[in-house]
Amino acid sequence: MNANMANTRISVRLAWVTFGSILSAAGLELFLVPHNMIIGGAAGASAIFSYLSEMRLGLFLFLLNLPFLLFRYRKLDAQTRLLTFAGLSILSLSAFFLHPAPAALDHTLASTAAGGLALGIGIGIVLRFGGFLDAADGLAMTSEAKAPGRIRRSYWIFNGSVLFAGGFVFGWDEAMYSVIAFLLAYRCSDFALSGFSLTRMVWITSESGEEIREALRSRYGKEVILLDNEENGRGKMMVCTVSRMEQASVIRLIRSLDPNCSLAFHAAHR
Template structure:
């Protein structure tokens, strides 16, 4: 494999540090190629984390903060707190992330350290960008530029498996009984955006909403990138039968679950429809749903 091919391969199937890379184009029976752990893999992995951190810092320090525009999540709360306390945004960002780092460290120190890297990098780049003048003093341009840079930057970091690892166990320990964590995050983001309107003014609240929505969608774009692979969750009482048939007919990769009736399948986007039809023909009661990035980051809402 040439260096160019290796880079293209890593862009489509990045080494996330969570086991095998996603390669549904492997020949049947060969399984997935595991992360090679080569120097090139590591350089690409950490290079994308650094690049994503730079983009996030640019969005925060050169677009959003100088114009009084805040997204939801920790980023928006940090912008508001930095304005009220007159502290540097970099310090507030790091302090606001400490509870997530310390809360996870006791359970899994390695995952906490994995998250510490992008948090520290974003804070560092934000600190060095603080003296740089804002790119634009127009709040609409700031909302569009800040939301784009912040969303893509965080998405690239999520793609490398450094933020979402921390929240992967969130469904196992829900913090709220009567509604799921997604509703709590929505309420928290709404409160932050309303607070931004109270602190910066009603007009800025509108721009903050624009920035938040744009950052949300750009985060997904940064996370999925140009990957031709789609991930589905399949529930069926005859899961083993579905797995054997799909692996025989299509190029897919299955990941089993403890309950024996639920599994994750990675499949080329062009094969999603044939896979759905095949599974439905074998089991009319099969449940198939797409797995989105926000399912894995419920209690880690940076934006």
């Protein structure tokens, strides 16, 4: 019985990874690439190499992402390896077969929005169900626990470098649209990764617990639940819920009161 349930869960996750991979390939081949727009990461680098070599994008999507899977092979569990390899293969094959198709939209800005949405949601779905479609995302997700600040900076530097290189290859007008597509895809992937939840739970560990509680209550009307009245060496642990629209300003407020506090977010489902 347990084996059947485990196989069912894997099948469901594999189905969602397949859907996310095909959606991501459609975002690239039907909306972004026909208009010489790219996003960061290995997908953006693949688009540049594909343009310069006149070879199909799907080939480079597989070749540039495969080293990440091999490099991280021993550090990933069996399910993650399976889902990542399946997602990468389906992404590459889908892009390969969609390549001859004409652009779905002629308007550049509309293609930017549609491509960013499709690609971001597709990537987020694959991440949510245990796989990776881009080496940059995978490396950031699997390494951030050890050095979050350094990994995050490296992630943005790498993506920015790819977008900057795209400006030299495709032109700076296309680069401007590429930045818009990248930011939209980034936000959409985060939204999909959280299960399309509009509410986030924020876990706070701070030595300025009372000050933070009072600030969140007075400015946002938030009820902050104190999880532990005792000091644990890093301060008091608290939790509250915020909307996705409030998240950035809440982070700024908390950081202004305690720059060294620990913050963690995850989706809050009703």
